[in-house]
Amino acid sequence: MAHLRDAGHNYQRPSATNGASQINSDVYFTPGQDPLNQLPVVHEASHDSAEKQDDPLCLENTRTQVQQCIYSWQESDDDDRCIFWLSGMAGTGKSTIARTVAHEFQRRKCLVASFFFSRGSGDSESASFLFTSLAKQLATRRDTATQATSSAHIALQDALREALRQDPDVIRKSRQEQWNKLIIRPLSSFFAKLQDVSPTTSAVLVIDALDECSNENDIKGIIRTMARQQLPHARLRIIITSRPETLVRLEFSEKRNILHSSLSLDNVPQHVIDADLAxxxxxxxxAIRDHQEGLTEDWPGLHTLNVLLRRCGGLFIYAETLCLYLEEDCQHSQSRLQTVLNKTTLQGKGHTTALDDMYLTVLSNAFKNLSKLSESEKDRSKDLYDHVVGSIVVLQDYLSASTLSCLTRVSHFDIMAILHRLRSVIKQSGIESPITLLHETFREFVSDQRRCKDVHLAVDTKTAHRRTFNDCLHVLSAHLKQDLCDLKDPGIAVDDPRVDSVMISNGLALHVQYAVCHWTSHLERGGVDAADLCAVDTFLHKHLLHWVEAMSWLEKYAEAVESISKLYELLEFETDLKLFCWDARKFMISNGSIIARTPLQIYCSALVFSPKKSLVWRAFSEQTPAWLVRYRSPYDKWDQCIFKLPLTAYASDALIPIAFSPDSSTIAFNSGTCVDIWSSKSGISIASLEVPPTTDCLLFSPDGKHLALTVDKACICLFDMLARTIDSVLKTQNGSIEKFPFSPNGVYLISISQDQITMWTSANGELYWSSTTRGPHDILEK
Known part of the structure; x- marks a missing residue:
């Protein structure tokens, strides 16, 4: 059977790291240190992180029905459904429930780990460190350990350390490999130790807002991977919350082997929701009455409360926003409430109309005095709003007011003044604290001109992206230079102890780091015009190597290659800039193993071994150290190939099986010892499957979701391209397989041998029907 080997780009290999082992493309384990302390973790994604300490929990005696449903499922020994999917429309309180049950399970001494996805917040919207973060939490939860469970907890830690020592590269392998080695096996050791002392203890994983994960393939892969757990179901419980998006819903409904319990907050009886909201x-x-004299004890009155409940329409975010708006200025809470009540719009389709009115009321009130300003003051006020709020809406990561000020060149005072006015919808507790939106629905509202009907308050995201791109390019042009960290030694590697976070921060301030990582993303999303092309051309000819050096120190070399590749594809015509991007891409891929490991070699060996007519060499040859000037490549120009496939001598002497995905973005080939799967756009290795040398046929499904490969004469493996793991192993009963075509829609796979035809379902690897030369003999499903 095929076995999933390492997955990650080919730029760095453990053999080139002086004993340090690479993980997740650019992270290293260093011998002699505790592997647990080196696991990459997204701290702010945990339910009990410092960043979430002020986020609300369910008020006492509210959401009791939903919580009890979850607790009963978790406690049941007979319920073998390992996943609980809690769904609901935006604003119905899913995250608050998730935080509440996570804290409650922790109070009950369960072993709890959590990951709260958050769109637009950097690592919290990516699944890259999901399993490593969960593993680290499970291993370091001291508050759940009792005297009876402490030895079991030590066993879990030891098992995790052993897994990392035996396979240091597991962090850059498939989700299934990480899930098995970092979660399932350590938990198995934990429960084995607990069997006699505390047999009822269970582990609970809480995954909130899965729909806010930035990669759709990751969403599908996470569900599929977690469904394949190998523990008694009562011992490991997984809670997933999301909007009822088609992507998540279909994944649960189509995969019939995913046993799960589900509860939709949209289906909870309205009277129950209204009682909780009341x-x-x-x-x-x-609390408002306590802070404002003159309000009666029954303020605002039963009639007003009922009106507000109808306006809420089941959305807790409406109630939260309303209360924050009233609490902003308790002395005027009555007049503010009256403004809200004067809105006559009732709930519309999708439960958004009343919420939109609330957001519009907050924004309008924040800038209600604009009419008193002069025309020039109005223009400046509008420009500040567009710049600050537009940036917050489109930023790819949470920034503090101080960092945002450096990025946008807007003063601290102006930013804080705007944030103070919008504190009902934008959270910010200090100039160095990250700026976050109260709820994702505000981003959706303010960036949709059909919903935010005041054109002066709506954010044009395309314009905002272009403005942020220009801000990034200005920052980069002002700060990038050769040897950013002033190391003066081209041999220093990224994992050198001298290169610590303080040195990186000194060389690359936070706003510069943001610009380094995201300028191409804002350019792509904002659209490219002639002025942008001119600015990018000037920037790359002056700072390409400095930017790649910065990305390397930030351990994002693979992303740099992807960015240049995307920029090349954005350019439609064979301009000088497009030719330069092609040359830069070739330069980066050809020298990746050197630059990603030792970034300052980009000015030394990488330039020296570039062809004489390379556009990158021509632009940056003066930055080569003087003692290397006399050395040059013997070649005049690059060859035309994008990258070269690594083949063994055996494969080089034979006709190797090779396959392209339907969209040509991926290539699979037998290198002689394994089947490698690469990105054809950037030359990055995606996965590697150990297979017998006899594997001589590879085929992608028409939808690109599966790669089929023969393992032996009577066996086909289906590799899931989304989950990046082997989904099914299909075995025929008679004869060797001669062909195995997919159906045109990719739903079925047919294996054809000399005397038998067998049809399988691609999604589940289930036998659909088979026939022999004697005719159909078995129909299992229609």
Missing amino acids: RFLNSRFD
């Missing part, structure tokens, strides 16, 4: 509003109104 408790929530009354609690917050009590």
